[in-house]
Amino acid sequence: MIASRRPLLSAGLALGIGMGGFVDGIVFHQILQFHNMLSARIPNTDYVGAKVNMVWDGFFHAGVWTITAIGIALLWRAGRREGADLSGGLLAGSLLIGWGLFNLVEGVIDHHLLQLHHVYEPSGLSAWDGLFLLWGAGMVAGGWWLCRHGREH
Amino acid sequence: MARFRHLTGIAVLAPAALLPMPALACTLCHSPQAASVRERLLAADLWWNACAVALPLMLLLSVVALVVREPGKRSQP
Numbered sequence: 001m002i003a004s005r006r007p008l009l010s011a012g013l014a015l016g017i018g019m020g021g022f023v024d025g026i027v028f029h030q031i032l033q034f035h036n037m038l039s040a041r042i043p044n045t046d047y048v049g050a051k052v053n054m055v056w057d058g059f060f061h062a063g064v065w066t067i068t069a070i071g072i073a074l075l076w077r078a079g080r081r082e083g084a085d086l087s088g089g090l091l092a093g094s095l096l097i098g099w100g101l102f103n104l105v106e107g108v109i110d111h112h113l114l115q116l117h118h119v120y121e122p123s124g125l126s127a128w129d130g131l132f133l134l135w136g137a138g139m140v141a142g143g144w145w146l147c148r149h150g151r152e153h
Numbered sequence: 154m155a156r157f158r159h160l161t162g163i164a165v166l167a168p169a170a171l172l173p174m175p176a177l178a179c180t181l182c183h184s185p186q187a188a189s190v191r192e193r194l195l196a197a198d199l200w201w202n203a204c205a206v207a208l209p210l211m212l213l214l215s216v217v218a219l220v221v222r223e224p225g226k227r228s229q230p
Contacts, residue, residue, distance in 0.1 A: 010220040063210040
């Protein structure tokens with residue numbers, strides 16, 4: 001990896017991970033309520049279970065917020081680095097790779113290995129969990145392509 | 154003082170927001186529901202749950218850390 005690309009790449013990765021985590025938390029946990037952080041271990045179908053899951057969702061969001069804050073700091077650092085590649089393609093690509101990595105890592109660990117929750121909890125481990133991983137892989141591939149081909153000349 | 158007339162309503166209603174209301178949905182509250190939530194949260198699987206929630210985020214952070222550090226600096230103590 002060319003050293004000049006590393007600063008913005010790392011920033012974009014962190015921001016992509018954070019933004020991907022927020023999309024998961026806001027859309028799937030809160031708006032659609034397909035699942036919560038521990039909904040496969042602690043059912044969210046009663047009042048206490050739902051509130052316990054809400055607390056763990058909060059800790060998850062705290063972690064995601066922290067990663068996003070690190071991404072902002074890395075982005076600021078990249079802007080100050082002399083000779084750093086600051087192309088839009090690299091930023092967009094790294095954001096996509098970060099989001100895709102979030103889907104892949106969180107999906108494999110939480111949905112398949114530890115089975116803390118599943119994408120659509122009423123169905124348990126289902127095709128939706130596989131699609132979630134495919135979606136992540138697609139974003140990583142798309143982001144990789146953008147990083148390689150989206151440079152400014 | 155006429156120009157502050159529109160604030161009169163707010164000044165009258167604001168103290169009402171400070172009145173003690175039953176806050177059943179509070180994690181730290183002294184209610185039967187809150188006690189049940191804390192009991193389940195602080196059960197034997199507390200640390201297992203905490204590590205499980207943190208694990209993916211720590212892995213992802215380590216990926217970022219690997220990218221941030223220059224290859225030469227990784228080998229330095």
